Amino acid sequence: MRINVLTVLYNCTLSDSATLKSILQANLESTKLNMIIWNNGPTLLKEQDINNYLKSNQKNGITTSIYQDVRNISLSKIYNHFINKIDYDFFVIFDQDSNIDFSFFQNIYHNSQYAIICPAIFPKQKIDKQCFPSDFEQREQVVPLGEFSLSNTRTINSGTALSKDLIDKLLDNHHYVFDEKFAFYHTDHRLFDLIHATPQTAMLKGLCIGKMYHDMTCEVSYDVLSERARLEIAYAKMLMRMYRAHNPKIELRRNLFYAYKMKKKDNLSFRSFLKLLKCVITKKHPRSYASIDKDVKPTNSNIFS
Template sequence: MRINLLTVLYNSSLSDSITLKSLLDTKLDNIELNLIIWNNGPTLLEEKDINDYLIKSKDKGIVTSIYQDIRNLSLSKIYNNFIYKTNYDFFVIFDQDSKIDPSFFENIHGNSQYALICPAIYPQKNKGIHQFPSDYEQKEIITPLGEFTLGDIRTINSGTAISKNLVNTLISINNYVFDEKFAFYHTDHRFFDLIHDTPQSANLKGICIGQMQHDMTCELSLGELSERARLEIAYAKMLLRMFRKQNPKKQIRRNLFYAYKMKKKDNLNFISFLKLIKCVITKQHPRSGMSIEKNIRPTNTNF
């Protein structure tokens, strides 16, 4: 089985990434693993860090490619760039701070008949609380381990294995997999909205198996978040409001008023408020206009 795994780093070295470290301890029997590492900035990786990880991953039998573009590009654009181009049975996305269980790839190999495979997600701070996947409509209702219908759940991007069949279905119906109007927060919410609103994919089966610890932004209070993080969350909430089919709110006047309410509720400063207004007018995240070079090649590989 061929699995392509994409990990996006930001402000992290390879050696500091919980995801990349735990990946080296996983079981890879019957798995041809192609690891794609995208350094999204703000600085380039150090050569020693690169060489050390390429050697370790090669010893593990993992084909590794490292790409570096330190402009902090939209995650949706990065995901789509690799989900469209390469051959695989499953495409897996990981953030840099997920602890991968040793049996993660065994779980995919043993359940390859499913369109989507995801672990039960436990926050790093509250490890005893299973938080995702959850019910699509009522997020406080947690989906138990076992089989589910795709249109009934939502989960986070990190640790989600997407079958080539599901990718092809979404592209054939909607012409994309990840909505590039979204950049960082809620790219996963939008992905599952797309599945929910596409009967051909919503009726497919998935399975929740295994578990994963993940650093969750939702564990932080509003006061603990930086101005930048609060603005990014505001962008995401606004875009979801505008593009969810079951509750379309495309009128600019209403959305501008909602942006003003968000300024007060989310404690945004005036500059952030102006940026949110621009998002309302353009109907996309500010970084959605930045593109990836069509023929971009890895800066480093171990093959």
């Protein structure tokens, strides 16, 4: 089985990524793992860090390509770029700070009949509290281990294995998988919006198996979040308000007023408020304008022709 794994780093070295370290410890029997690393900035990775990582992956039989772009590109654009590249049976997305089980890839290999395979997600901040997957509408109602329907379930991007069949159905119906109006937060919510809205995919089955520990912003007190993080959450909330299919709110005047209420509630600076207003007017995240060259090449690789 061929599994493509895309991990996006930001302000993190290869050697410090909890995700990359746990992948190296996982059981890869009967799987051909192709690792794609995208360094999203703000600085380039050091050569020694790159060389050590490529050697470790080569030793474990993992083909690896590293891309570097310090512009902090929209995640949805990165995901869409690589989801159309290279043959695979499953496509797995990771953030840099997930800890996977030893059996993570075996869980995919032995359950390849499912459209989505995902672990039960536990926040590193509260390791005894499962938070995903959950019911699509009732967010506090988590989905237990076992089979579930894609029609009423959602989970986070990190650690979720998407089958090629599911991806092909979404591409056939919509010509994209991730909504590029969104950049960082809620790209996963929008993916499941798309799945639910597509009859050919909503009827499919998923499987929740194993555990994964992940840093969750929702478990961090809002008061300690940086101004930048609060603004990113505000962008996502505003865009979800506009585009959730069951309750679209696209009236400019109402959304401008809502943005003003968010400024007060989320303690945004005037500068951040102006950026949020731009998001309201353009109806997309400011990072949506930066694009990826369709022929972009890896800066480093252990794949030899």
